[in-house]
Amino acid sequence: MMNSLKRKIVFNAKNLIGWKTKRKIIVISVDDYGNVRLDSPKAREALDNEGLKIYSRFDAFDTLETRADLEALYETLTSVKDCNGRHAVFTPFALPCNINFEKMAETGYEEYYYELLPETFQKLSALQPKAYEGAWKLLQEGIEKGLMVPQFHGREHLNLKILKEKLASKDHNVLTALKNRSYTSISTSGYKTISPMAAFEFWEFEENSKFSDLISEGLEAFEKVYGYRAEHFNPPGGREHPVIHKSLKENGIKFLDTYLLKQEHLGKGEYKRVFNYTGKKNHLGQLYLVRNVVFEPTENRGLDWVSYTLKQIEAAFRWNRPAIISSHRVNFCGHIDEENRSKGLSVLKQLLTEITERWPDVEFMAANQLGALIEKGE
Numbered sequence: 523m524m525n526s527l528k529r530k531i532v533f534n535a536k537n538l539i540g541w542k543t544k545r546k547i548i549v550i551s552v553d554d555y556g557n558v559r560l561d562s563p564k565a566r567e568a569l570d571n572e573g574l575k576i577y578s579r580f581d582a583f584d585t586l587e588t589r590a591d592l593e594a595l596y597e598t599l600t601s602v603k604d605c606n607g608r609h610a611v612f613t614p615f616a617l618p619c620n621i622n623f624e625k626m627a628e629t630g631y632e633e634y635y636y637e638l639l640p641e642t643f644q645k646l647s648a649l650q651p652k653a654y655e656g657a658w659k660l661l662q663e664g665i666e667k668g669l670m671v672p673q674f675h676g677r678e679h680l681n682l683k684i685l686k687e688k689l690a691s692k693d694h695n696v697l698t699a700l701k702n703r704s705y706t707s708i709s710t711s712g713y714k715t716i717s718p719m720a721a722f723e724f725w726e727f728e729e730n731s732k733f734s735d736l737i738s739e740g741l742e743a744f745e746k747v748y749g750y751r752a753e754h755f756n757p758p759g760g761r762e763h764p765v766i767h768k769s770l771k772e773n774g775i776k777f778l779d780t781y782l783l784k785q786e787h788l789g790k791g792e793y794k795r796v797f798n799y800t801g802k803k804n805h806l807g808q809l810y811l812v813r814n815v816v817f818e819p820t821e822n823r824g825l826d827w828v829s830y831t832l833k834q835i836e837a838a839f840r841w842n843r844p845a846i847i848s849s850h851r852v853n854f855c856g857h858i859d860e861e862n863r864s865k866g867l868s869v870l871k872q873l874l875t876e877i878t879e880r881w882p883d884v885e886f887m888a889a890n891q892l893g894a895l896i897e898k899g900e
């Protein structure tokens with residue numbers, strides 16, 4: 523547990539350098555929308571019975587957003603308004619593609635096949651109508667109303683090199699997960715630099731060259747699914763190497779989320795430390811944004827998430843920085859356990875209420891809108 527002085531220093535240190543504004547801007551960046559990690563309560567039970575462990579709350583609760591998840595989320599976002607009369611807005615860093623579980627089953631799990639998100643929702647609303655009927659339409663409505671402004675989190679939320687190697691070795695855990703229309707509880711990749719969920723992680727540096735097609739196809743798919751080109755990127759899982767920024771740029775990405783202190787992998791486990799801040803540009807002219815507020819209300823860290831988050835926002839505003847909140851969909855998922863969703867959303871609602879009371883001139887904004895504002899140099 524960090525003591526309060528140490529915590530204060532960390533909060534302030536995150537805001538020492540970067541783009542400045544007197545405006546009270548709140549961005550809420552939420553990773554993982556559109557991704558199927560866990561299929562259903564039934565699937566989780568089957569995985570448990572097969573001995574697949576729960577390593578994180580993602581393995582336990584992270585399912586594709588259901589109709590009830592979205593209904594409850596929208597209710598929370600619309601419970602407040604900023605000084606421009608705008609509701610709170612999520613920037614979901616979202617996936618347009620998922621594993622085509624049926625096609626993989628038909629072909630004996632020898633090859634990887636993916637599908638577009640509307641097809642995934644269509645299948646799920648047939649398989650689990652209670653949870654998924656109307657969910658896709660509701661997600662589209664949220665986008666139309668500006669409550670959700672999805673941006674790019676990769677084509678799919680998994681590392682294809684690892685999946686292919688696991689298929690070749692007929693890995694029990696991976697096959698069990700796939701047979702249950704899930705891709706979770708897979709603890710190790712066999713490489714210390716690659717997480718099975720991190721699409722752009724690699725061992726040999728040359729593996730980066732394979733990512734160009736993933737990026738161009740992913741951004742095409744994103745446009746087909748969400749209705750517009752993405753311009754903001756946050757990689758799924760671990761951090762990317764900047765060598766892929768060129769293909770991201772060629773395919774429309776102007777803004778890149780990154781860490782304040784990034785351990786940049788150079789290949790075979792060698793790392794270099796890179797310092798970043800919001801407003802920094804790379805040699806291609808793409809703009810970096812660094813999330814400076816952590817909000818994971820269902821992660822048990824033994825702290826009060828409302829006051830902890832408010833303190834981080836306060837530090838950002840004190841240094842005249844926008845507050846870029848980092849969160850994950852899993853905090854707002856109720857398909858496995860409704861309690862998980864109601865806890866996450868009640869903390870979110872409290873946070874939003876306190877924000878609007880404390881800073882009446884607050885402005886809610888999507889991450890790419892903040893990027894555009896910084897770009898304009900205002």
Ligand SMILES: [Zn+2]
Binds near residue numbers: 679759
């Ligand atoms: Zn993610």
